[in-house]
Amino acid sequence: MDELDLLARALPDARPPSPEVVARARARLTRPPVRRPVRRRTWTWTVAAAMATAAIVTLVFSLVAYLTPAPVALTPKANQALFDLADKIEKLPAESGVYWRQVLIHGSYLETGGFTHVASTRQEIWQSRDPDDPRVTLSWSEPIARPATAADERAWRAAGSPRRIKLPCEDGKRCPYVSFTDEPRQCSYKWDATAGGTLADRTVATLTMADLAAFPTDQARLKEKLRAYHSVWNERGFKDPFEKFLPVTTNLLNLPLRPDQRAALIRFLAGLPSTKVVGTVTDPLGRPALSVDFGVAGNTLVYDHKQGGELPTYPRTLLDPGTGSTLAFVSYATRTAVWATKGDPVTFTATAPESGWTAERPAPPKGCEKRK
Known part of the structure; x- marks a missing residue:
């Protein structure tokens, strides 16, 4: 391969010569050679040709190095999974409907009779877009139970599939029972005409649908909005600094x-030093979820007032990998206790699949008692 081949391979996109250039070259090739006196300086020509070849090769490799970008080692962002999730959901279409229906399952894991079961209650909140419509809350207060895992279900069946189980309690007190059934029990409801369009969840601030519609997506404006919420937080008697308040704003994802808007908030939270992606897990209702530690403070559960038994827990927020909304808040045991092993889930609040915007209006089921 000569230097011209090298040039052709290094610059494959170069334009071919024009017809005029080709014609002149052919004329020179067919013209009779002109005899000139022979000079005895062959070594000079050889050295000059070698230097010219070296210069051409150097030029070719310089061009190739210039045209081919050097590989760049990209360092992945911390919490990259959250940034990827935000990019994924940002262009999703907004939902529509008259009422926003939020169905919450509050549950706890208990070990009784040789197996672990999940005892849970149900709550529904119906919030209208119209601030003049009352907020409707339905609650089923009697806990119902199911085996926690397939292995627990086998143990429950081996025990005779009991329909009711007595829960552990302190001495001298009446111990409650839990029923193994899929039907929620003891329904009651309330029409709150005084809500004035405010949402039931006030953990961050007192918000309306209009407030949510104006929630900013620009990162700088979003930070200022959260500062305003922090001021509300302080007015309620909390004295946490802004940095410790920010993990609480994860409740807005629910x-x-x-x-x-959800994508903007996820990006903001992903950049906080307190945020850490834990990994992919299964939520309490069996759905795949992205588990995130947003730096929210844990709680301590008291399981034996008489003997002072306490179980510190740490929380995780489980996000829907398709929408970025909250699937569940789950607390896990920091150590092994009477009915829990270190790292096991202890309590949770999960958003049921039927939650979302709907054109239906709330209708309490038959037999549901109205509360004042």
């Missing part, structure tokens, strides 16, 4: 934000 509200009816638009996909672009």
Whole structure:
């Protein structure tokens, strides 16, 4: 391969010569050679040709190095899974409907009779877009139970599939029972005409649907909005600094934000030093979820007032990998206790699949008692 081949391979996109250039070259090739006196300086020509070849090769490799970008080692962002999730959901269409229906399952894991079961209650909140419509809350207060895992179900069946189990309690007190059934029990409801369009969840601030519609997506404006919420937080008697308040704003992901608003909030939270992606897990209702530690403070559960038994827990937020909304808040045991092993889930609040915007209006089921 000569230097011209090297040039052709190094610059494959170069334009071919024009017809005029080709014609002149052919004329020179067919013209009779002109005889000139022979000079005895062959070594000079050889050295010059070698230097010219070296210069051409150097030029070719310089061009190749210039045209081919050097490989760049990209360092992945911390919490990259959250940034990827935000990019994924940002362009999703916004949902529509008259009422936003939020169905919450509050549950706890208990070990009784040689197996672990999940005892849970149900709550529904119906919030209208119209601030003049009352907020409707339905609650089923009697806990119902199911075996926690397939292995627990086998143990429950081996025990005779009991329909009711007595829960552990302190001495001298009446111990409650839990029923193994899929039907929630003891329904009651309330029409709150005084809500004035405010949402039931006030953990961050007192918000309306109009407030959520104006929730910013620009990162700088979003930070200022959260500072305003922090001021509300302090007015309620909390004295945490802004940095410790920010993990609390993860509760906004459980509200009816638009996909672009939720994506902006996820990006903001992903950049906080307190945030850490834990990994992919299964939520308490059996759905795949992204587990995130947003730096929210844990709680301590008291399981034996008489003997002072306490179980510290740490929380995780489980996000829907398709929408970025909250599937569940789960607390896990920090150590092994009477009915829990270190690292096991202890309590949870999960958003049921039927949650979301709907054109239906709330209708309490038959037999549901109205509360004042």
